[in-house]
Amino acid sequence: MEPAANYQCDVLVVGSGAAGLTTALQLADTLKVTVLSKSALTEGSTFYAQGGIAAVFDKNDSIESHIEDTLVAGAGLCDPAAVKLTTENARDSLQWLIDAGVGFDKVESDGQSPTYHLNREGGHSHRRILHAADATGRAVQTTLQEQVLKHPNITVLERYNAVDLITGQHIDADPGCYGAYIWNRMEEQVETIAANFVVLATGGASKVYQYTSNPDIASGDGIAMAWRAGCSVANMEFNQFHPTCLFHPNAQSFLLTEALRGEGAVLKRPDGSRFMPDFHELAELAPRDVVARAIDYEMKRLGADCMFLDISHKPKEFIEQHFPTIMDKCLSLGIDMSSEPIPVVPAAHYTCGGVRTDLHAQTDVPNLYAVGEVACTGLHGANRMASNSLLECLVFARAAAKDILAKQSSKAPQTHLPSWDESQVSNSDEEVVIQHNWHELRLFMWDYVGIVRTTKRLERALHRIELLQREIHEYYANFRVSNNLLELRNLVQVAELIVRSALERKESRGLHYTLDYPNTMEKAEPTVLTPSH
Known part of the structure; x- marks a missing residue:
């Protein structure tokens, strides 16, 4: 029999930004939740988000207008059902944050009680952005953290990387996700965590580029892990570059x-x-x-x-x-x-594509969910509209939690999981190899797969990615894991998915602009890649 897992819980949430913490709080009154944080709790993209969160609070605005603006910005590729779900649940989600203690800016108005100050941003036809000065993300993150850290049913594991998801094929069981291998950065060892449900809330993959607005941890971990676990991905060619x-x-x-x-x-x-x-x-x-x-x-x-x-x-x-x-x-x-x-x-700045989910945030793999920037829900289409990203985190976190609570049973997690085997590996004395590959990847992705693309540039990038993949695979097989190795392995996988998706799109649409196909096709179709294994 396999040894028992190091940890077990009802729900494992991988990621500690707005998507992950909201999911945890929505579940914790009923279930035991473990939140995995790759760095310090504050180190996600949420904390650094400045602008705000879009929702209809102005009497002259309407949900229909928010829908229309989102569809226009998405360049014909949004899923109308996802847009409708998000915009219709926007105000309730914001009210939940307000009730939790987030202090959005208000303005006095002619002796009336203060109303929320609403910003207007690109693509929006009305002022509908609630904000806390220019540090909205910090206000959201710190408020949610306070709630999470005092909740008796939530355990937070800081400075833990998720390495890979444990699926039915690992343990000769029904298809589904049963937990994850996690790397304890303090002890420098791989451990296991068993869970009935796993929620990926790992953020995006903009660190694949040389110049990015994202924090260091945005290395596409959730997208790469989900792909290796058998999930399809969609619209990976649409990388938003913040101007x-x-x-x-x-x-x-x-x-x-x-x-x-x-x-x-x-x-x-x-x-x-x-x-x-x-x-x-x-x-x-x-x-x-x-x-x-x-x-x-x-x-x-x-x-x-x-x-x-x-x-x-x-x-x-x-x-x-x-x-x-x-x-x-x-x-x-x-x-x-x-x-x-x-x-x-x-x-x-932002990965518009990601792990393909339904409107409950469920992926192709049973009991595995994806919420926030890691996911492709269909909300953003070919270009995300400003201040819809934190909104998506809130709406789909609540949708995932609702679905999990409807499915949850009293059964204990499958705790006997295969241990991590590192009997054939040794400590690396060549960290310089990782650093060199890291810089090479980010530089050629910027040069060849950036704001303006060509088929020749994309093919050149794919060739280099394949060479790097072989080198990294050999390195991964022979040496003990490290933070940089795990991130590089994931980034090169995400880079491949971005380039393959870009090569499949024979048009320019939204964020994908290629000199070889400058026109936009009449019919918009998502780009979907499915693992062959």
Whole structure:
């Protein structure tokens, strides 16, 4: 008989951002939940999200309008059912956050009771973005953390990487997910955790690119693990590049929220002239893919290192009130955004595709769910609209929890799981190999699979990925795991899925722009890849 698992629970949640913590809290009154956090609890993309969360709170706005804006931004590829589910449940989900203690900004209005201050961002026809200054993610993350850490039915394991999912084929059982191998970073050993249900909430894969707004942990772990476990993935070619990341050698990954442009900031060339009106009728408030391509085009055309974002025409008090985090960061680098423009470049920001799920967040593998950026629910289509991402985390976390509670039974988890076998491996003395492969992957993905693509570039990238995969597979088979090795293994798998998906799409649509197929086909179809094993 196989030895008992190191840990067991009713539900294992892999990931500790808004999607993972919301799922855990929705389940914990009934079930025992373990939350796996790869780094410190605060180190996910949620914590760094600036803009806000979209929902209809204005009497002049409507759910129908939110639906229409989302469908337009998604360039014909959204699943209307997913859009409808998300927008209809937006206000309830936001109210749940408010009740939990998230303090969204309010404004006084003519002696009436204060109402929520609503921002407008690119692609939205109305002001519908609830926010906490320019640090909404931090407010959401810290509030949810407080709730999770005091809940008696939730166990948090910090600094644990998920290595692989344990499925029926591992234990000669019915198809399904029965737990996971997890790497204890403190003890540097692989352990097992048994669960009746597993929820992937691991975020996206933007670290596959050299320039990204994401924290270091966004290495596509959940997508790669789900693929190895037999899940299909969809729309992996649609990587959103945020148009405006701060361009400064000491400010890697610092994002400048779209709300700046919503409040009047304009994009300028180095000579001070505006260029967005040349590219789209909505100018700076055009969808992100349009703005990112415009900046990329102008940089290449002029041979410039960056473009500039200018809000200095607004009163200094207004900027300090609405964008205190950005103001402080810029000042620390010697940039006074109240009197001068901010240098900006696009950076990989959001993975619109991911593990394919239904409207309950259920994947192809029974008892395995995917919530948040790791998933492809159909909400985002070919381009995610601003401030729909945290909303998706909340709505689909609640949907997953509802489905799990409906399916849960009193049966104990399958605790006897195969132990991790590292009898044939040794400690590596060549960490430099991992570092070299890491940098090579991220550089050629940026050069060949970036904002503008060609078939030749994609084929060149795929060839290099296949070489790297062989090298990494050999390395993985011979040496003990490490954080960098696990992330590299997952990133190269996700890179392959991105490139294969991009090669399959013989058109330009949304975030996927190829010079070889510049036109958009009449009918929009998702790109679905299914594992052959």
